[in-house]
Amino acid sequence: MEEFELSPAKNSFRQLKEQWEEAELLDEDNNLNLKHISDEEFIQLFFSMRIIKKSLSPHTIRSYNQDMKTILSFFYEREITLKSIGFMEVKLFNEEMMNQYANRTAARKLEFFRRMLEFGHATHFYPSLYTTWIEKPSISKGHYSDKEKQNRTEYRELTDREAQVIVNALESVVRIRQHEKEFKARNRLMGMLLYMSGMRSSELLSLNWGSFREDRRGNLVVDVIGKGKKERTIPVFDDVKETLFTYRQALNESTELSPFDTDPLFYSIKEYYRTGEKKRLSYTTLYRTIKSAVYKVKGNASISPHWFRHTFITNSLANDVPLAVVKQVVGHSSIATTNVYLEKLQEDTVYDAFRKSGYR
Incomplete structure (x- = not known):
């Protein structure tokens, strides 16, 4: 068809x-x-x-x-x-x-x-x-899964440990010996950006090298075009910055920032070495790469690239990043959407309250 x-x-x-x-x-x-x-x-x-x-x-x-x-x-x-x-x-x-x-x-x-x-x-x-x-099924708002886990609501997000294990596994799923170094560096950067930026998959794949720049304080940031062609700026943390430059070096690309460089950040490495053309990486490739890493570590089969975005939002709020700042960084159109993630954090708040009261 x-x-x-x-x-x-x-x-x-x-x-x-x-x-x-x-x-x-x-x-x-x-x-x-x-x-x-x-x-x-x-x-x-x-x-x-x-x-x-x-x-x-x-x-x-x-x-x-x-x-x-x-x-x-x-x-x-x-x-x-x-x-x-x-x-x-x-x-x-x-x-x-x-x-x-x-x-x-x-x-x-x-x-x-x-x-x-x-x-x-x-x-x-x-x-x-x-x-x-037409009768549509009822679904919960936010980052909930449709499935139940031991009769409890399952959230479509990862713990820090789970996310780190999957990111590490992204390097081990590379099976191509030719240009292995480049593939491993690419996979790790994709995982790190998903995990530590809150980007949507489409935003990640639309990045160019020229999307990265230094702000007025000298911090590395990345300009993203999100839903509705709305622009926003996301901070690039040190671990991601190091992985970014390692990836560029593995491809023998310049690490000097240039706002005029419109080459895609992620492209088909095999196609590039064969034809010299930087064909932008597809979502299918990203999805399959994440799924391969999840399978490698025997993770939840439902995990997809979008789970990292949910994880970033929850982690940011858990670390006391203001709600309005998180909304701006992840590109939510309404603060009510960001606020949904606070519900998951109530479990930790309840536990801490009882512990401070002397319960063990």
């Missing part, structure tokens, strides 16, 4: 109107009417009109593409066209998503499905508003 390309629409309003009129997509009241178009045309219009946004991250685009593939695979394998979806088909898909996926993933896929059905009804592709019959 081909992947859908999400790129901003380049046509002007007049050009679009002419195209729609020519394709007989506008009714007599100039409303969009997709009643007679094919599934493929419907999907194309749905993506171009409701999904595409310039601020979407590569990770979000991948998720939307995957959600569309899930829908198509489910219905086409059952010889059901999108056009023929009705009440029973919606309930069938809803049940399958709830059974097959964890709550968070199921909720995301069902939300995408809901948006598609809503668009279909608004454009007369569907005669009824089938979104009425």
Whole structure:
């Protein structure tokens, strides 16, 4: 199944109107009417009109593409066209998503499905508003897991010890003897940045060497472009700084900071030595590398790169970094999101209170 390309629409309003009129997509009241178009045309219009946004991250685009593939695979394998979806088909898909996926993933896929059905009804592709019959699973806000651990809520974060063990294991999972030094240095830096910066995976992979600079006090910082193209600055701690320069030296790259260097920080090492091209590292490579390290140390199979971000936030708050500062560093749009992490820290507070009172 081909992947859908999400790129901003380049046509002007007049050009679009002419195209729609020519394709007989506008009714007599100039409303969009997709009643007679094919599934493929419907999907194309749905993506171009409701999904595409310039601020979407590569990770979000991948998720939307995957959600569309899930829908198509489910219905086409059952010889059901999108056009023929009705009440029973919606309930069938809803049940399958709830059974097959964890709550968070199921909720995301069902939300995408809901948006598609809503668009279909608004454009007369569907005669009824089938979104009425979608029931999404309830999920906890914040960094909770969908799974239970000994009948208790499991948090999608790591202890300091767990994070350090996984970061160390990132070097040992390198199996390529050629350029082994470079691969090990790259893997360790990826792990250190995830663990000690709170970056999202997409932010990490979009870094350039020119993203790093010294502030007015001479401290090393990195400028990150986050969700919605919002810029923020993250401090680079000494351990990460040392690992960063070690990585650059392993690749025979300059360690002199340059704001004009737009080369990707992380790129395909094998491709570079073969062609000289610095092809930016993909999320798939990052994900598989982290998973390999987790498997190596027999860690929780659910651990993903994003767990390090949750860990950084909790650790920062536990070390009395002000809530507003943590919010700014990790790029939360609302301080309420950051505040959720304080709930996990209440266990430690309760324990310390009793210990200070003389309990043992």
